[in-house]
Amino acid sequence: MEESARPIYTEAEKQEIFDKEFLPHIHAMYNFGYRLTLERDDAKDLVQDTYFKAFRFIESFQKGTNAKAWLFRILKNSFINDYRKKAKEPGKVDYQEVESYYNSDDVHRQITPDLRVEALKDMIGDEISNALNSLDVDFRTVIILCDLEGFKYEEMAKILDIPIGTVRSRLHRARHLLKEKLSEYARSMGYKTA
């Protein structure tokens, strides 16, 4: 039999891959869509569109590989190419600038927000969710992929099309910003910070 780079699936195989490998990630995909757009209707459209594309391009999916990472990558690209273009997003941050700042020596002198575990334990409402949502989308994305979904750095690099070093530094910066936000909440809850 001739070997081909791309698998050719029968209609039944396509359906099986779709039902057994793609659809089980529907809730994680929706949560990702929601955390990116912060709108439930938009999240729904984005997920629907992603699954539609996944089915159309199912031949480029290698059976047995990480379906979740593949789907997340499609969703992320749909978000950037379709959704973000349509949405009016004023004041976009230049990440090159942010990351070169991060990589400079100054960052090591930045003060880590003082935050106590006790304060975090009292955050039983929407504090953490609001803090996450308040981050700029590229910072939010790395936290979602790493902390919510448990992707490894290498998988994140593939999903986001960025080098692993950038995954690390962006994640580091994102966590710092998240802690600043949580420190604000802690202060407003009456916890003293240094």
Add this chain to the structure above:
Amino acid sequence: MSDSTNPFTSPSGKRATCMEMLQLYLDGEVTQEQRAYFLHHMDMCMPCFKGYQVDMAIKELLKTRCCGEGAPGDLVQQIKAQIAQQNS
């Protein structure tokens, strides 16, 4: 401990900061050697120990409180219907 024994030091000789080591450890992105080094280091480094407690608590908080947006019940049906329509 000298940097030459620090398994986090990059091939170019760049030393990893405490926060950088902590993050790699927290995310399970360390080798066995790095893991042992960091655990030993954390015993003696108060900022790392405190930082780890806080970072771990945040990671858990994120996981338990930010994954609750379940997809609407009719979404799977809608997706399947859309695909069936295109295929017909």
